[in-house]
Amino acid sequence: MTELKLPSIDYAAISPILIMLGTALLGVLVEALVPRRWRHVVQLTLALLAVLAALTMVVLSADERIITAGQALAIDGPTLFLQGAILVLAAMALLLIGDRSVERGGAFVAQAAVTAESADDRRQAEGRNGLTEVYPLTTFAIGGMLIFVAANDLLTMFIALEVFSLPLYLLCALARRRRLLSQEAAMKYFLLGAYASAFFLFGVALIYGFTSGIPGRTAGVDFATIHAAVGESPASPVLLFAGMALLAIGLLFKAAAAPFHVWTPDVYQGAPTPVTGFMAACTKVAAFGALLRVFQVAFADANWDFTPVLGAVAVLTMLVGAVLAVTQTDIKRLLAYSSIANAGYLLVGVLAPSRDGLAGTMFYLVAYGFSVLAAFAVVTLVRDEDGEATHLSRWAGLGRRSPFFAALFTFILLAFAGIPLTSGFTSKFAIFGPALEGGQAWLVIAGVLTSMVLAFPYLRVVVMMWLSEPGESTPTVTVPGGLTAAALTIGVLATLVLGVAPAPLLDLATGAAEFVR
Template identity: 85%
Template sequence: MNEFVLPPIDYAALAPILIMMGAAVIGVLVEAFVPRRLRHPVQLPLALLALLAALTMVVLNADKRVITIGVIAIDGPTLFLQGAILVLAAMALLLVGERAIERGGAFVAQAAITADSPDDRRQAERAGGAGEVYPLVTFAVGGMLIFVSANDLLTMFIALEVFSLPLYLLCALARRRRLLSQEAAMKYFLLGAYASAFFLFGLAMIYGFTAGLGDRAAGVDFATIHAAVTTSTASPVLLFAGMALVAIGLLFKAAAAPFHVWTPDVYQGAPTPVTGFMAACTKVAAFGALLRVFHVAFEGARWDFTPVLGAVAVLTMLVGAVFAVTQTDIKRLLAYSSIANAGYLLVGVLAPGRDGLSGTMFYLVAYGFTVLAAFAVVTLVRDADGEATHLSRWAGLGRRSPLYASVFTFILLAFAGIPLTSGFTSKFAVFGPALAGGQTWLVIAGVLTSMVLAFPYLRVVVMMWLSEPGDSTPTVTVPGGLTSAALVIGVLATLVLGVAPAPLLDLATGAADFVR
């Protein structure tokens, strides 16, 4: 009789994940048992504290390189990306927790109550807005932490679901323009479900492919896949099909064309703090998984996937840049810009070796800070009906509130890749290794689309500064402490990573080694 042996578990290595999941469960309990009035004051510190504790554990684990219980790989990239997700999530949480801009925050507590109705006001006053968002965000962060550390495709799939489901819900929680928000959530959910199905199907095919390996049991952990890819003599049809389907699932989350169509609608419809959270953290998680899958599991098939992924990258950059030009809504514009940035990140994924890996990780962090700051400004520009996102409404903002217009100009210049901002250093960090790795065509496509993309950014700058303010120019609400903190962190990070990127680059370079 076989004795069931418990696999050795490295609890310290798993601590960040466990902390986040535990905090999420506690958050649910708080929602159930703590009086309404106290929920917000309890939930926000709880979530922030959990992020801080998890970050501390990540830092303490800094030198760990293990694969624990066979499915979670704790190595340089994992720790770097987990740290990035935690820091960016903390920033996003500050935006989520902001109550000073609008009473009750950006979230609705009950879908049946219309915004600004007496019921709504009463509720906002008594309850301090919806409290469910905190456990939802915490769950999502926990899922992302697993996603970037998953060492087999099945764990990766579960993590994908764990962080996707809370995101679908979060998208539907907007207090204003609720139909738009619910529509966005529906779209995101349906398309996300398809993508998950693709991923699962691909997983099954990969499993079938690894079964052809004689001396080793079939499996979907990355070591087995790697061995199968390099040594298997079976027909590669299953491998290619599986690889493509898995890639579709991941590229969907990364918002790469042609799997990007959800992005503008969801970015526009979701409550702006959630949009920021998705643009920063989901991107890190999705690209973390892409890096691991393609650098570890499928590394032996580099020659096979590079042209296809390269084409996807070029298409993504093109779609993002060209469609950004025609946008009239700031959130949709930022959505297309985020698609284009996914393209630049793919260039980094395809750049071989440590430099490509560290460059991509650097890009993820730099972009996350900037995009969160951008959405923080979007939450501030409002009128009586909530955020004024139509671009024509931003005309003359530079006169009304020079400070925030300057901040947003700086952010846009960073997106456009002007030197002395993180936008420039991060572009260099991915284009340099890509060119060194012989991917000249990707770099040229990247540079050309950057030129196109500069135009929409510049148009916003022109709107803000060079146009005269009209009657409908909204005012900028003075932000509460939380949003201010997030904004300051984001802008400072954008500046510092542009002027002195060396420390973070060192960190990324030191972390650029997967355990296999």
């Protein structure tokens, strides 16, 4: 029997992942051992500290460029940049998740198993403290995302996908109010997510088949092997194309790109708003991190084959997101379609195969994450006694009732619309510039055209808030507690700073924008 050779592992380089997963396990123990009234504080502190610790480790290993744990994890510039992004955005999301002053007891249900719309359900909605299991679930999800952007082979990637998806499915079902909507969202997300995972896994199998038969190499699904196989494999290219397509379906599903976007509006609407923000910011970063690595490392040499297809997907995504956003009457659904359209813009960045393109895409992810979290933070504040008032007609005249928050939200909407001096503009520039340079003028023109369409729904919200008279049913804006206020402040400030002085983050992104193979 041959001796099993253990791969060497650089524990320092993967410590952010270990910290997050370890904390998640610790969080499960806290649930079991700490008295109920302390759990919320302990869990939130623990999660935030873990994120901070992980972030510190990311910053400390900023110059690391290695592949470790066999071929499983690549800790390189993009990994570290995206891990840092996920951690910063996750910290903001945790602030929103942890807030218990906006809604008594927090945004989460007290007992998820209570039958929706029953008397019990109404009682729990009135202010019993929410579940604290959300913190370990969130930390598990963050840990999974950290692996996802570092994964250097398709199996690791698949496992990471499941590790961060399963907690998200659960989190979606935990909204305190409108339980049916929330459960429906979770169910839909879970079923469609399971399909997407299956597609991904099938793609992995086909790619494995494709890599076999190269002289001097064993078959495998690590990216170096796939990269070599794209050039030399004797196997039929049909395997490669089918595998690539199936992998792309799995990843594009998570990225909310058309035509795999149908879950997005329902899930964004049904999920508790802090979780929606978490998904819109962090899941996007993770999904695009993986897309970038798969298509720019593993399949880099097949870019003649996938660029037209992914380009068509990008155009379709922009169109679907922009056009359907126009018809929305619910603010969370509107933001969901806007998020779909933004996935389209990000795909343009994925198809700009240059260092600037990669840097631009990463910059976009961070900038968008800050803005979208701030947007959802405002959504949690606009409420009446039945919870959040998400229907757009209820936002009429909000600018008159609470000019400060309406002004903040207007600023974020202007950022989404790409008005200069906001991060929305600089990030669009960061993506469209390299894309045009890479000869993808058609994608840039599609991006510009859909931006025009997309400006209309944003403007409609602005009109609602400022130019309409307040109606009887216009809710007031709750004064946010410290945690939400902190998240909102960070989001808005980042949107402004990245719009006015993007150079430092751009430098950081450009410095990081090189994959190791």
